[in-house]
Amino acid sequence: xxxxxxxxxxxxxxxxxxxxxxxxxxxxxxxxxxxxxxxxxxxxxxxxxxxxxxxxxxxxxxxxxxxxxxxxxxxxxxxxxxxxxxxxxxxxxxxxxxxxxxxxxxxxxxxxxxxxxxxxxxxxxxxxxxxxxxxxxxxxxxxxxxxxxxxxxxxxxxxxxxxx
Amino acid sequence: xxxxxxxxxxxxxxxxxxxxxxxxxxxxxxxxxxxxxxxxxxxxxxxxxxxxxxxxxxxxxxxxxxxxxxxxxxxxxxxxxxxxxxxxxxxxxxxxxxxxxxxxxxxxxxxxxxxxxxxxxxxxxxxxxxxxxxxxxxxxxxxxxxxxxxxxxxxxxxxxxxxx
Numbered sequence: 001x002x003x004x005x006x007x008x009x010x011x012x013x014x015x016x017x018x019x020x021x022x023x024x025x026x027x028x029x030x031x032x033x034x035x036x037x038x039x040x041x042x043x044x045x046x047x048x049x050x051x052x053x054x055x056x057x058x059x060x061x062x063x064x065x066x067x068x069x070x071x072x073x074x075x076x077x078x079x080x081x082x083x084x085x086x087x088x089x090x091x092x093x094x095x096x097x098x099x100x101x102x103x104x105x106x107x108x109x110x111x112x113x114x115x116x117x118x119x120x121x122x123x124x125x126x127x128x129x130x131x132x133x134x135x136x137x138x139x140x141x142x143x144x145x146x147x148x149x150x151x152x153x154x155x156x157x158x159x160x161x162x163x164x
Numbered sequence: 165x166x167x168x169x170x171x172x173x174x175x176x177x178x179x180x181x182x183x184x185x186x187x188x189x190x191x192x193x194x195x196x197x198x199x200x201x202x203x204x205x206x207x208x209x210x211x212x213x214x215x216x217x218x219x220x221x222x223x224x225x226x227x228x229x230x231x232x233x234x235x236x237x238x239x240x241x242x243x244x245x246x247x248x249x250x251x252x253x254x255x256x257x258x259x260x261x262x263x264x265x266x267x268x269x270x271x272x273x274x275x276x277x278x279x280x281x282x283x284x285x286x287x288x289x290x291x292x293x294x295x296x297x298x299x300x301x302x303x304x305x306x307x308x309x310x311x312x313x314x315x316x317x318x319x320x321x322x323x324x325x326x327x328x
Contacts, residue, residue, distance in 0.1 A: 009314075019200065020191040023183040032180045036202055039252075039315030042302075048314045085280045087290055088203075089253045091321040114276075114292075116249045122325035126251055128278075128292055138206075148327035150173075150212045151203030152316045157255040161286035163312035 001052070001086065001131060005034060006060050007079040007156045010049040011041070013072040021070050022049065029066075031059055035153025046074065050155050079156045089152045090127045090134045091116070095145035104144060111137055122147055165216070165250065165295060169198060170224050171243040171320045174213040175205070177236040185234050186213065193230075195223055199317025210238065214319050243320045253316040254291045254298045255280070259309035268308060275301055286311055 001007075012018045019038060026033050034052040041048045053063060060078065067076045096104050096118075104123055108115055111133065117124035127137045134151065141149075165171075176182045183202060190197050198216040205212045217227060224242065231240045260268050260282075268287050272279055275297065281288035291301045298315065305313075 016194065016196045017191045019187040019197060020184060023187055027181045027184040030180065033183060033202075036183065036200075037314075037316045038197075038200055039317055041315075042306075042310045042313055050314060050316075085255065085288055087253065087255060087280065089251065089292060089316060089319060091249065091251060091319050093321060093325070093327070095325075112278075116251065117321075117323050119325055124249055124321055124323075126292060128253060128290060142206075146206045147325060148321060149206055150201075150214060150319050150321055151205075152201045152214075152253060152319050153203055155253060155255050155314050155316050157257060157281075157288055157312060157314055159281050159288075161257070161259075161283055161311060163257070 001081050002054065004054050004056065005052055007081060007084065007086065008051040008053065008063065009077045009079050009156060010051060010067060010073060011075040012047050012049060013074065014045050014047045015072050018072040021072065022067065025066055025070065031055055031063065037153040037155060050153065052154055079158060083159050084156045085159060086130060086154050086156045087128055088131055088134050088154045090137065090149065091124065092127065092138065092141055092149040093122050093124045093147040094141045095121060095147055096123050100144055107140055113137065165245050166218065168218050168220065169216055171245060171248065171250065172215040172217065172227065173241045173243050173320060174215060174231060174237060175239040176211050176213060177238065178209050178211045179236050182236040185236065186231065189230055189234065195219055195227065201317040201319060214317065216318055243322060247323050248320045249323060250294060250318050250320045251292055252295055252298050252318045254301065254313065255288065256291065256302065256305055256313040257286050257288045257311040258305045259285060259311055260287050264308055271304055277301065
């Protein structure tokens with residue numbers, strides 16, 4: 001996470017217009033969404049979004065207020081990074097040769113990552129963790145050649161035994 | 165993945181209106197996005213979305229065609245599930261007691277999951293894998309009590325050594 005980024009946990013109705021309303025709110029104001037994730041919750045009628053936004057205190061304040069007013073938004077919470085577990089996922093396909101494969105799989109172990117596919121020319125790897133860990137893995141992979149990668153927006157869950 | 169679901173890999177310009185345009189396209193037609201993920205690629209000017217949609221062949225066809233017409237959409241590809249590695253991530257906080265904690269951590273090992281936070285009353289776990297594996301873990305956790313969970317939309321990367 002960068003210094004000016006903040007994390008929003010948003011509980012919304014599981015309704016097809018809600019993603020457009022939420023992203024539209026940001027687009028209209030010119031606020032940039034760095035990452036957005038939407039997935040199921042323990043309640044089938046509700047989804048949970050984790051949104052990472054860059055901005056100052058004014059933008060932070062406005063975002064929370066405006067989101068709370070939206071139809072289908074049930075709850076909005078700022079999740080302070082120091083009180084949350086923040087995790088990202090990366091799938092990355094790295095070019096390998098017979099000579100370099102063992103070097104790549106060694107890094108997989110060091111990063112506690114997982115090989116999910118491989119053939120003679122490429123290894124596909126799943127890495128999870130903090131942004132900085134994923135960035136480090138991407139940097140490492142670059143020296144071998146990145147064929148393809150996709151990265152999910154961060155998920156954040158509060159530390160301790162309470163819920164959002 | 166359910167029978168009528170399909171996976172789209174979409175390369176878009178890293179621009180704040182693009183998420184609204186993409187989700188708006190679905191909302192206007194009443195097509196439901198089951199999950200959506202947007203994150204960085206190896207090119208800082210481009211983002212990659214993985215979108216899971218429910219629908220028949222007509223909807224599938226229309227979605228690809230309409231997305232390709234959108235401003236800021238550079239490439240759209242249908243990713244057949246049998247030719248892809250599809251992975252999801254789940255963060256889940258499970259209620260535990262001194263008596264049940266070892267049962268939960270045993271399941272963590274079986275599922276090749278990771279404990280990312282814990283205290284006297286709760287364990288927070290990261291699980292990655294196919295939808296069915298995550299569903300199974302959620303089902304297991306329900307017997308102990310789910311305090312909170314958040315789930316990222318699926319990521320999909322093609323098998324083999326070629327790129328999207």
